[in-house]
Amino acid sequence: MKFIYHDNDSFLNRLNPLSTVFAALPFFTLLCFINSIWPPIAFIVLNVFIIFALGKVPLTTFFKLSIPVIILSLSLFVFYLLGARPELTAGSPVLFTIGALNIYQASFMAGVAIALRIYALLLFSFPFVLTTEPSNFIRSLIQNLKIPYRFSYGVLVAFRFVPMMETEFNVIRSAHKVMGISEKKEFKVILKK
Structure with a gap:
């Protein structure tokens, strides 16, 4: 995402x-x-x-x-x-x-x-x-609506974390392709290797 x-x-x-x-x-x-x-x-x-x-x-x-x-x-x-x-x-x-x-x-x-x-x-x-x-929106929530900063910054961390996880997932997928493990193989086939 x-x-x-x-x-x-x-x-x-x-x-x-x-x-x-x-x-x-x-x-x-x-x-x-x-x-x-x-x-x-x-x-x-x-x-x-x-x-x-x-x-x-x-x-x-x-x-x-x-x-x-x-x-x-x-x-x-x-x-x-x-x-x-x-x-x-x-x-x-x-x-x-x-x-x-x-x-x-x-x-x-x-x-x-x-x-x-x-x-x-x-x-x-x-x-x-x-x-x-997103970070401007979170800052605006804190400043204008007085939303507690602990909650707001937790949401901001989640916003930042999701794209980072997607990048890491794509790196792992690329490494699997290089090693010859396709996405279509079943889990049992991967365990046998």
Whole structure:
């Protein structure tokens, strides 16, 4: 797990890290109670503007982080299509049929609304994640919210420890490849050598 923080001299980088969190909270809360497709689309456009214009985040970094969120949203859309409650689809016209499976207009619209809402909700974390260095965030928690420094520095150590462990794991994996031990071999085969 490498940090996705993008270091540049953007407006969002210069802000207090807590302000990026607290600025997103009203939109996040509002989006939790909306079940239409238009407000999430508006919030997605607003957030993309904030990320690119105010955060100056490269397009490749944004898409690299956005792909898992899009996959999650699309899978929720498909689950909503296939598993909609009968009360939701009662009286709704059938959009199309796949074998014995009927896809109803109501389940399609509900799936689109849920997928857009989940994508918009997760997208609200991007300005914080992409433009906030973790140690600045921890220092901000200590200074502004008076979080105990023992807890905060423990979290900071954990943030620093995870990438170091990933690097060490990759070194061990590379050493195993050099010694001829592949990842696909079972544990019993490794013990026999």
